[in-house]
Amino acid sequence: MKRTEIIHILDQAEIGKEVNIKGWVKTFRNDQFLTINDGSTLRNIQVVLNPEQTPEDLRKRLYTGTSVSVIGVVQESLGKGQNVEVIGQSLTILGDCDPNEFPIQMKKHSLEFLREKAHLRFRTSTFSAVFRVRHHLAFAVNKFFNDRGFYYLHTPIITGSDAEGAGEMFKVTTLDLNQIPKDENGQVDHSQDFFGKSANLTVSGQLEAELAALALGKVYTFGPTFRAENSNTSRHLAEFWMIEPEVAFNDIYDNMDLAEAFLKFCLNHVLENALEDLTFLQEREQQDDKSKPQEERQTIPLVERLKFVVDSPFERITYTEAIDILMNSNHYKKKKFKYDVSWGIDLQSEHERYLVEKHFQKPVIITGYPAAIKAFYMRLNEDGKTVAAMDMLVPGIGEIIGGSQREERYDVLLEKCKQFNIPEEHIWWYLETRKFGTCPHAGFGLGFERMVMYATGMSNIRDVIPFPRTPLNAEF
């Protein structure tokens, strides 16, 4: 008999119809009520077993986590708590689950504990909800760009370029690490390596995306990215998924419009397609908040927060205005900032938090940063001291998007390379695009997991990627 997914039984209940359900046991109550989930939805279905017709040796094996196949008839539920249920006629156990070894129980587990059980945490409602939302967001990313005529560009994961300049890189080599060949200067001889040169895992596909944008017009990347930074925070991963659109002929303002429309589209997509999961995560967050001090609690429920972001225009200010706001704030005058504020500083987390969470209380896009604190490829403004950079900050997460209009002028870019000590021979191919039909263009990078965090309300980035890679952690 063909299996029917639980979501179909619940949503299009055909009373009296015989169905086959397969799934994993959530609970077995009263020797009679079997609650099953199959991942098709957050919701479970209740199967009512007749104890007299179900062999005791089967009933004794219905522990949380057991996988079962049940054939039965759909009927309106006699009990409260569900509209329909299935009267079980035959039960088959597909896979036993020893309760003395299975770590997932029908109780609240800490996220830290479940992180150590990453292979099994999908079985919990929280993580199944998170990863369904993650799917819908990933789909939304592709839909947004596809609907607007962008091409999905696959940039390399292994790169020979070491000029991406976005952080420490993981080395890729096939050299025998126990017998590393050295050249006459005592340096590693990468001429004997797989690529004949040193290679790394990519930290950004941006430079390659720019090359493609200067022909295809509108492209985006969406793939894994690697940073070998020893970052131990709730917002950083060593392996994360990044989205990097790049558009020829766009300036920094077009770029801001694109970034804002993109985030709104994705969040709206999950509101429309995963509201059930979001509502569950909202309740989870509210439960969680009860054990937190007042000032750490969310003031607006998750779904409402997302709707607010979708519906209201983002704040847009320049770096210079941001500095003014900070310096004129009571917070600053009362000397509550740990780091001092003056024009030219790189904004600290506490400054960004103040702007986003206290002052504006909505997403903020800051533009026009001092050239000295931003990357070499960002376009120098007419004032000669700021660049056409933009950061989008959101409450609770901080920086979610970083982007810029790119420096398209060959001479200026060459000068920047010198200032940033980037040898011309390392990125000759990037520089050549500025020689052959250069044009204004702009793009940004968005950390996918940060968007998933924002959409789910999860506060640790390790809980929104199936198998997090962080320092000292690469199990599974």
Added chain:
RNA sequence: UCCUCAGUAGCUCAGCUGGUUAGAGCACAUGACUGUUAAUCAUGGGGUCCCUGGUUCGAGCCCAGGCUGAGGAGCCA
């Protein structure tokens, strides 16, 4: 990498000023009940108190070093 906090049963946690045999809830086992909603009730089994060393008559508790985790910072997305 730096700062702060934490580590006690499978899980979540309590354990007083250093003092007898380290406790509770959940989970599990046995029994009762049988339209339950993380069912309920009764009974029971279950411990390398993170590790190493030290102080002490005596350490889960104090001290030192280490390991692991969390929060914050830096780096960034």
